[in-house]
Amino acid sequence: xxxxxxxxxxxxxxxxxxxxxxxxxxxxxxxxxxxxxxxxxxxxxxxxxxxxxxxxxxxxxxxxxxxxxxxxxxxxxxxxxxxxxxxxxxxxxxxxxxxxxxxxxxxxxxxxxxxxxxxxxxxxxxxxxxxxxxxxxxxxxxxxxxxxxxxxxxxxxxxxxxxxxxxxxxxxxxxxxxxxxxxxxxxxxxxxxxxxxxxxxxxxxxxxxxxxxxxxxxxxxxxxxxxxxxxxxxxxxxxxxxxxxxxxxxxxxxxx
Amino acid sequence: xxxxxxxxxxxxxxxxxxxxxxxxxxxxxxxxxxxxxxxxxxxxxxxxxxxxxxxxxxxxxxxxxxxxxxxxxxxxxxxxxxxxxxxxxxxxxxxxxxxxxxxxxxxxxxxxxxxxxxxxxxxxxxxxxxxxxxxxxxxxxxxxxxxxxxxxxxxxxxxxxxxxxxxxxxxxxxxxxxxxxxxxxxxxxxxxxxxxxxxxxxxxxxxxxxxxxxxxxxxxxxxxxx
Numbered sequence: 001x002x003x004x005x006x007x008x009x010x011x012x013x014x015x016x017x018x019x020x021x022x023x024x025x026x027x028x029x030x031x032x033x034x035x036x037x038x039x040x041x042x043x044x045x046x047x048x049x050x051x052x053x054x055x056x057x058x059x060x061x062x063x064x065x066x067x068x069x070x071x072x073x074x075x076x077x078x079x080x081x082x083x084x085x086x087x088x089x090x091x092x093x094x095x096x097x098x099x100x101x102x103x104x105x106x107x108x109x110x111x112x113x114x115x116x117x118x119x120x121x122x123x124x125x126x127x128x129x130x131x132x133x134x135x136x137x138x139x140x141x142x143x144x145x146x147x148x149x150x151x152x153x154x155x156x157x158x159x160x161x162x163x164x165x166x167x168x169x170x171x172x173x174x175x176x177x178x179x180x181x182x183x184x185x186x187x188x189x190x191x192x193x194x195x196x197x198x199x200x201x202x203x204x205x206x207x208x209x210x211x212x213x214x215x216x217x218x219x220x221x222x223x224x225x226x227x228x229x230x231x232x233x234x235x236x237x238x239x240x241x242x243x244x245x246x247x248x249x250x251x252x253x254x255x256x
Numbered sequence: 257x258x259x260x261x262x263x264x265x266x267x268x269x270x271x272x273x274x275x276x277x278x279x280x281x282x283x284x285x286x287x288x289x290x291x292x293x294x295x296x297x298x299x300x301x302x303x304x305x306x307x308x309x310x311x312x313x314x315x316x317x318x319x320x321x322x323x324x325x326x327x328x329x330x331x332x333x334x335x336x337x338x339x340x341x342x343x344x345x346x347x348x349x350x351x352x353x354x355x356x357x358x359x360x361x362x363x364x365x366x367x368x369x370x371x372x373x374x375x376x377x378x379x380x381x382x383x384x385x386x387x388x389x390x391x392x393x394x395x396x397x398x399x400x401x402x403x404x405x406x407x408x409x410x411x412x413x414x415x416x417x418x419x420x421x422x423x424x425x426x427x428x429x430x431x432x433x434x435x436x437x438x439x440x441x442x443x444x445x446x447x448x449x450x451x452x453x454x455x456x457x458x459x460x461x462x463x464x465x466x467x468x469x470x471x472x473x474x475x476x477x478x479x480x481x482x
Contacts, residue, residue: 155346158311159398163359163405164336173348249310249331254272 005209016041059122067121071108071128075101078136086143088151088255095240096139103135103233104128107225116221127225130201134186134226135233141182142237149174150245151255158252167246175238182237186230190223199223262287262409262440263308268317270303277303279464280317285457287322290431290441292451294477295461301444302343304461305411308442309338339402343414345394347386352397355386359405368404374433375400376426392423399430409440417446428454
């Protein structure tokens with residue numbers, strides 16, 4: 001029996017047997033997790049069916065404006081999530097949202113203007129999702145680190161300010177450290193790709209029957225765009241952090 | 257009594273959250289002299305000092321330097337003119353030579369040696385790693401780092417409180433020399449007798465209020481009477 005490249009609904013239903021196995025195993029081991037497991041599985045199915053329906057509608061009727069709107073919503077949500085990691089930083093939400101937006105816009109604009117990817121909703125939305133989530137991660141790491149550095153290194157920062165350095169110069173060593181930390185996950189993922197991990201885009205294409213040598217072309221583009229998204233978002237977050245951490249008189253604000 | 261006015265505090269109040277740090281402080285800090293700022297801890301001494309180079313901003317009232325409100329100066333130029341040495345030495349670079357250039361990137365070697373000499377350290381310190389300095393040496397390097405910028409005024413926040421006698425005396429000598437050359441020094445200190453010995457003027461703060469000011473020998477503050 002040969003299965004289709006993509007499972008049909010009966011296949012999906014059959015795969016629920018796996019959930020049952022996990023739930024049974026949990027019950028036998030008295031982990032008291034069976035219920036949670038089943039709820040999670042049902043929840044995943046409901047969420048994905050809903051997203052699938054929305055995306056289908058979006059691709060059919062939304063056109064490019066719909067795709068752009070979808071990406072904009074993702075950027076706003078990602079900004080909120082990243083800002084939560086930077087609690088105490090003044091105007092964290094605005095900074096995080098702008099940083100994610102810059103990483104996303106810069107990367108997508110480059111990809112589309114160089115005609116690397118198609119300017120079509122069914123391409124832009126999934127690619128945009130990858131870009132936004134990477135930009136979100138880099139933004140959250142950058143802002144959290146910058147907030148910690150500003151709080152912990154106040155004496156050093158004020159020593160530099162007291163010598164007449166600009167706020168940006170006084171904070172530059174900390175900005176550098178924060179951006180470096182934020183980019184480590186992206187750089188490391190890029191280094192080991194294919195060796196340790198077979199990433200999602202490539203896996204998906206191979207599963208759908210695309211020749212691996214073709215599938216890696218997409219993956220190379222994906223890795224490059226994720227690097228760019230992370231870097232753009234981290235640099236933007238760091239740049240904006242200068243503006244919110246210091247006031248007009250180049251004083252480090254109180255962080256709470 | 258006061259020849260030239262350096263800083264003027266005019267009805268200055270500072271509040272941090274629910275805490276009133278300074279309440280309507282009006283005072284003059286004479287130029288070309290060392291002024292001691294004394295009082296119990298929590299009196300607002302450090303905040304007063306930090307107002308003078310705009311690391312703090314008054315909520316109400318104003319601070320003037322040479323008759324001009326501080327916000328009228330470019331803040332970076334002001335901070336180069338009014339150096340600050342904090343209580344605990346904070347070194348920013350790997351070695352002493354780099355440390356002296358933080359605020360003065362164009363500092364040439366013989367000028368760096370001169371600056372070190374002003375704090376009682378010899379040329380061999382230039383190539384020393386900052387991580388290997390003792391607390392006293394580190395504080396003297398911080399003072400030299402401030403002097404390298406050629407400030408007209410020095411703000412010193414308990415600069416000798418954590419130091420051995422040798423380093424404390426060296427720093428006091430540096431302050432005395434700085435004032436003798438026409439510089440204005442403002443010294444916050446717990447070492448009352450030491451601070452007052454090198455000061456020609458003193459402000460006494462208590463609970464955020466100025467309670468006394470004048471020549472050190474004329475004050476009622478415990479331990480300040482000659």
